[in-house]
Amino acid sequence: MSDKPTMIEFRDVHKYYGDYHALRGINGQIRAGEFFSLLGPSGCGKTTLLRTIAGFEGIDSGAVLIDGKDMARVPANERPTNMVFQSYAIFPHMSVGENVGFGLRRDPRSKAEKAKAVEEALEMVGLKGYGGRAAHALSGGQRQRVALARALILKPKVLLLDEPLSALDKKMREHMQVELIKLQRQVGITFVLVTHDQEEALVMSDRIAVMFEGEIAQLADPETLYRRPNSKKVAEFIGTMNFIPAQVISETGGQIEIEAKGLGRATLPADQCPAGRGDAPMVGLRPETLTLLYPGQTATDRSVDGVIDEVIYFGDMTYYDVYLGGTDVEVRLSMRNTPGRPILEVGSKVDVAWSPSALVLFR
């Protein structure tokens, strides 16, 4: 994975809109052939950053490199990138085929060869035979496929996608997520996807840059982001995490001993303790790393007693909110509803298994 060459590199990129500092020193690399996502809340600068790759936004300082070349003087129409716009930007006065073949106007190939390329591109996105249709009469999902075919027909080095799925309904969106992953594997082109949907990013990406307020907070693969978020903010943005007040007891050679309210003492290795930010210490743990112990079960690592405060039934899963060890610390844990696991009632006394290896210390 990590031996793939770099396709896009950001070097301390800054961008202002008037007084507004939209990109505040972006650094990072996107590797050739990977599915990369820019994830963050609305207004954090994802689209702006994507548009600096496409060449639609200039930057005020720093550099954007594509395939080792500084793009400062390369206009959008000469960059080896193509974009799928959030609105899809299908040309309404053209047929589907004319839309898809638009980028081939300067291609020296013969008419017949171009027509074949268009047909192949349409087939790739599952729109075989749609070439003659009027573009303005397509459904949302079809428009998106046309936009994809139109961008991919030029075989760009990088395909840029700005929230391509946000206009689709949930079912269609999940379907297209899988389609996009397959398509990316098939063509092997570097995909850069902008999304505000953390689930979408986790499902689709090889690596993700989480952005807040014009900065990349963390750039990592989905599992690292989920299991080892480097800040409370990232942890809160991705999935659900319980935060428990804690104290740092001692620090020796990378090992940090903490005492967490309701859980007790634990020693954490350095990789579970991202750099401090001067906040009050907290440990975070995901709901699925906590397990309710049913009669006859024992914890493989540590356990703590508690009282169920809330039961939320989801069909395949049940979420329990539990007060830990006679304290006011409440955690949420999730249990898969398998046979032999009755749903417990509010007020039940339970034992909760946990493991120090699932903790992350934020401070």
Next chain:
Amino acid sequence: MIATILGIFGARASTRYSFPGKGGLIGLIMLPLVLPEIIVALSLLVVLLAIAVPLSLYTVILGHVLITTPFAVAILSSAFQSLDKSLEEAAYDLGEGPVSTFRLIILPLVAPGIISSLLICFTISLDEFIIAYFLAGADTVLSSYIYSQFRFPAKVPAMLALGTILVLVSIVLLSIAEFFRRRGIAKTGGKDTGGFL
């Protein structure tokens, strides 16, 4: 005609770029719309006489450009505004330059607006009397010609017929213009934002 071409530039500039004094400039262009025509005609006459330009068909054209440009700007602004900016960017993205983007994407999409603007400006110009009367000098303009012929009783029926034809032509042209405007909006999938009919 001229008004429409000016209108294209004016509307394009006003919807895409913002520059200091933009509001004031657009206001100035739109001014003839709210002023009584007679004031426009009189003031233009005074100015022209002051700089000693002989009155002719050309001065009538100048006056008509002045009063029809606001209509052209208004119609075309709405056409340009309903145009999604990412369509232009998509064309750049796919390798086209600014000129071919304008020709291949922007022009076809605002064409209905251009046609409707042409027709409306023509209609207004055709029926316009006051400016034609004041600025034509020795040349003949249809509307002032009709007026002058009314002095001869024998010519009245013919002039009434001509007047009726003018009214009909105007109505037909305006309907066609509105038809194009609506079709353009339907085609680009935009919302109907105002219009004259």
